[in-house]
Amino acid sequence: xxxxxxxxxxxxxxxxxxxxxxxxxxxxxxxxxxxxxxxxxxxxxxxxxxxxxxxxxxxxxxxxxxxxxxxxxxxxxxxxxxxxxxxxxxxxxxxxxxxxxxxxxxxxxxxxxxxxxxxxxxxxxxxxxxxxxxxxxxxxxxxxxxxxxxxxxxxxxxxxxxxxxxxxxxxxxxxxxxxxxxxxxxxxxxxxxxxxxxxxxxxxxxxxxxxxxxxxxxxxxxxxxxxxxxxxxxxxxxxxxxxxxxxxxxxxxxxxxxxxxxxxxxxxxxxxxxxxxxxxxxxxxxxxxxxxxxxxxxxxxxxxxxxxxxxxxxxxxxxxxxxxxxxxxxxxxxxxxxxxxxxxxxxxxxxxxxxxxxxxxxxxxxxxxxxxxxxxxxxxxxxxxxxxxxxxxxxxxxxxxxxxxxxxxxxxxxxxxxxxxxxxxxxxxxxxxxxxxxxxxxxxxxxxxxxxxxxxxxxxxxxxxxxxxxxxxxxxxxxxxxxxxxxxxxxxxxxxxxxxxxxxxxxxxxxxxxxxxxxxxxxxxxxxxxxxxxxxxxxxxxxxxxxxxxxxxxxxxxxxxxxxxxxxxxxxxxxxxxxxxxxxxxxxxxxxxxxxxxxxxxxxxxxxxxxxxxxxxxxxxxxxxxxxxxxxxxx
DNA sequence: CTGGGGTCCT
DNA sequence: AGGACCC
Numbered sequence: 339x340x341x342x343x344x345x346x347x348x349x350x351x352x353x354x355x356x357x358x359x360x361x362x363x364x365x366x367x368x369x370x371x372x373x374x375x376x377x378x379x380x381x382x383x384x385x386x387x388x389x390x391x392x393x394x395x396x397x398x399x400x401x402x403x404x405x406x407x408x409x410x411x412x413x414x415x416x417x418x419x420x421x422x423x424x425x426x427x428x429x430x431x432x433x434x435x436x437x438x439x440x441x442x443x444x445x446x447x448x449x450x451x452x453x454x455x456x457x458x459x460x461x462x463x464x465x466x467x468x469x470x471x472x473x474x475x476x477x478x479x480x481x482x483x484x485x486x487x488x489x490x491x492x493x494x495x496x497x498x499x500x501x502x503x504x505x506x507x508x509x510x511x512x513x514x515x516x517x518x519x520x521x522x523x524x525x526x527x528x529x530x531x532x533x534x535x536x537x538x539x540x541x542x543x544x545x546x547x548x549x550x551x552x553x554x555x556x557x558x559x560x561x562x563x564x565x566x567x568x569x570x571x572x573x574x575x576x577x578x579x580x581x582x583x584x585x586x587x588x589x590x591x592x593x594x595x596x597x598x599x600x601x602x603x604x605x606x607x608x609x610x611x612x613x614x615x616x617x618x619x620x621x622x623x624x625x626x627x628x629x630x631x632x633x634x635x636x637x638x639x640x641x642x643x644x645x646x647x648x649x650x651x652x653x654x655x656x657x658x659x660x661x662x663x664x665x666x667x668x669x670x671x672x673x674x675x676x677x678x679x680x681x682x683x684x685x686x687x688x689x690x691x692x693x694x695x696x697x698x699x700x701x702x703x704x705x706x707x708x709x710x711x712x713x714x715x716x717x718x719x720x721x722x723x724x725x726x727x728x729x730x731x732x733x734x735x736x737x738x739x740x741x742x743x744x745x746x747x748x749x750x751x752x753x754x755x756x757x758x759x760x761x762x763x764x765x766x767x768x769x770x771x772x773x774x775x776x777x778x779x780x781x782x783x784x785x786x787x788x789x790x791x792x793x794x795x796x797x798x799x800x801x802x803x804x805x806x807x808x809x810x811x812x813x814x815x816x817x818x819x820x821x822x823x824x825x826x827x828x829x830x831x832x833x834x835x836x837x838x839x840x841x842x843x844x845x846x847x848x849x850x851x852x853x854x855x856x857x858x859x860x861x862x863x864x865x866x867x868x869x870x871x872x873x874x875x876x877x878x879x880x881x882x883x884x885x886x887x888x889x890x891x892x893x894x895x896x897x898x899x900x901x902x903x904x905x906x907x908x909x910x911x912x913x914x915x916x917x918x919x920x921x922x923x924x925x926x927x928x929x930x931x932x933x934x935x936x937x938x939x940x941x942x943x944x945x946x947x948x949x950x951x952x953x954x955x956x957x958x959x960x961x962x963x964x965x966x967x968x969x970x971x972x973x
Numbered sequence: 974c975t976g977g978g979g980t981c982c983t
Numbered sequence: 984a985g986g987a988c989c990c
Contacts, residue, residue, distance in 0.1 A: 667985095
């Protein structure tokens with residue numbers, strides 16, 4: 339990392355609270371413009387010239403900028419949108435598949451430019467990228483005496499990959515705006531932070547151009563030193579543009595650009611300060627409960643509560659905020675966290691890119707859902723979608739060259755699908771419609787209730803069709819969960835049902851992972867002995883080291899005081915370490931429930947804590963059976 | 974009659 | 984299991 343000018347300077351402090359702005363990182367925030375509408379337009383380019391709205395149930399979830407020009411906006415009621423703009427083109431967008439696919443593709447595209455894989459998605463249409471390493475690498479390369487003619491290198495290995503740019507200036511807009519008189523004034527180009535922000539802005543512009551030319555999508559971008567600031571500053575120039583937050587970032591007296599920028603925001607606009615926190619903060623500075631409708635009464639006028647109003651309020655600081663905002667159920671350190679946000683400080687890292695989500699959920703909302711028969715039908719619809727999603731998002735298909743068993747000379751490309759991750763839990767949630775009040779009105783509530791169960795292993799079968807698996811899932815798991823959730827025989831009236839696969843456990847601990855290697859070796863070689871070799875990625879250099887996995891498995895068993903047993907057929911080592919929660923439940927009709935233990939000659943080899951798989955005869959502790967069953971399911 | 978998703982914390 | 988936050 340480049341030596342920085344920081345000595346990170348202190349932000350003005352209250353009673354000894356030191357707040358530091360982390361200035362060592364350069365972060366870019368991408369926000370695709372009117373994303374759902376852009377996906378539709380990419381499919382049907384003729385719609386680009388028309389006002390276009392995407393509908394889910396009764397609302398416009400998003401609309402393109404042509405529609406916004408004509409007065410439409412996000413989360414508007416459909417009826418109102420049609421009134422305002424009668425010739426609006428409305429497209430139904432309740433099925434998110436196309437949006438999810440487009441989001442994945444764009445995310446993968448942006449990731450391909452990253453060196454450190456620190457790319458984090460938020461929702462379908464936002465991505466942060468930590469480009470500190472790329473920027474610092476290029477700062478080291480550039481000639482400080484000829485900044486105007488600089489080459490931005492995009493590859494550590496190929497010095498010709500990149501683009502020419504002028505490092506003495508920013509690409510795109512800035513905050514604050516640079517006026518024409520200031521533009522000629524001497525700027526401190528030796529300020530490392532300024533120079534790094536310049537480079538970040540040019541990289542951002544390059545990526546935006548690539549996104550347009552290669553993928554056909556425009557986006558709005560912010561460039562700064564932390565996730566909070568780059569996300570906020572991007573909003574300054576909205577569709578299809580970019581803004582960089584310029585230094586100085588620190589000062590003794592609040593005259594820095596960070597403070598002046600963030601101070602003008604309404605408190606609820608700060609990411610991380612949601613409805614509840616914003617209401618508490620407003621109530622504190624207004625000295626009265628904040629108006630629910632956010633049209634806040636402030637000194638008799640209709641004014642908003644700004645970050646500045648809170649930040650400069652008497653006795654304000656992390657402890658005061660902790661008192662105002664803290665309490666049972668609230669996260670620890672909320673006062674310090676919010677104090678940081680109000681000062682433009684955010685030390686949360688841009689997350690490592692993931693290839694598997696932590697949760698997959700499918701839901702639908704209903705005007706009226708009352709009979710068990712209807713519920714069962716809807717559960718089936720949702721289950722099909724969930725299984726399709728699991729296949730789309732958790733299954734890795736690689737075209738694997740395989741020798742056909744019939745004809746050794748015939749080498750065919752066979753699509754070999756394997757689970758990248760297994761959700762351990764299935765969850766059913768509903769949103770009961772609040773009962774009618776005596777006066778006929780309804781309280782509005784969006785609260786959900788839920789029950790969970792272990793995910794049955796049969797859902798991982800790749801031999802059975804989704805249809806038959808979905809039916810079984812409904813019958814054996816979801817209907818029982820529904821009865822647990824709604825023990826009353828009837829009378830419930832649901833406005834929403836959600837089915838989710840949660841508790842994702844990676845099949846392989848790392849990329850190129852252990853579990854897959856084992857499985858492939860089996861497929862290719864059918865070599866029983868080599869099953870027990872595992873590659874343990876050890877050092878930073880990624881060199882692989884052979885380790886005898888039977889020793890590892892044995893270690894685990896020894897903890898359970900088991901006698902040594904012959905190795906079962908492949909339990910994928912990474913899974914065998916999942917732990918004791920990975921236990922099948924009685925409802926799953928597994929072939930190795932305790933009663934299925936062998937009672938014959940080698941019974942004396944099995945103590946009460948070990949079980950035998952009927953399918954293959956393998957002996958294992960109960961905690962290994964879930965992984966083992968999934969292994970059978972896909973082989 | 975505010976959608977259909979997500980994440981993390983308690 | 985629920986709540987708060989994000990889009």
